[in-house]
Amino acid sequence: EDQVTQSPEALRLQEGESSSLNCSYTVSGLRGLFWYRQDPGKGPEFLFTLYSAGEEKEKERLKATLTKKESFLHITAPKPEDSATYLCAVPLSGSARQLTFGSGTQLTVLP
Amino acid sequence: SQTIHQWPATLVQPVGSPLSLECTVEGTSNPNLYWYRQAAGRGLQLLFYSVGIGQISSEVPQNLSASRPQDRQFILSSKKLLLSDSGFYLCACQAGGTEAFFGQGTRLTVV
Secondary structure, X not given: OOEEEEEOOEEEEEOOXXXXXXXXXXXXXXXXXXXXXXXXXXXXXXXXXXXXXXXXXXXXXXXXXXXXXXXXXXXXXXXXXXXXXXXXXXXXXXXXXXEEEOOOEEEEEEO | OXXXXXXXXXXXXXXXXOEEEEEEEEOOOOOEEEEEEEOOOOOXXXXXXXXXXXXXXXXXXXXXXXXXXXXXXEEEEEOOOOHHHOEEEEEEEEOOOOOOEEOOOEEEEEO
């Protein structure tokens, strides 16, 4: 069964304290892994797509990496405005049209 | 790039009343369209998706239905709302690539 698991569920960091969020997946024939940022009461905002092991993408203080079984979202020197829930998703094995999402990591960056 | 419009942003409805949530997309044609529901602190649950006008696939048996009367219009409906229908409803669009882009959501509270 296709599954996406994110950890930790919640993470509190001091401003400037770097850390990583984890997304592990079990799916046959990965056709992309997606990271989203979601602010309270808003729809998810697309951040990155990763397609193959070893691939990395960066955007400001965020860097996403991918292995054959998991993806990491590294946050370097975070700021309070990075506080949000971060979601990852993968297409189902049988259909690229359908994404299965993890439950997310709620990140809080304290000033 | 595409823009997804969802309305209303918030809605309070009594049990047993009907529901109609509308989603329209700009900036693309023939997209795949999706309705997701998100419970508090949880990931996104796919409810319906559509690959074209009049084509609806349901992922979860429930009290809701969806329709796609036009290429860039997707409607979520119910004839009689239940308390368990409360949640955050998100419309998403997939066009070209495999990543999905989301609207800003509708917070539905059934009382």
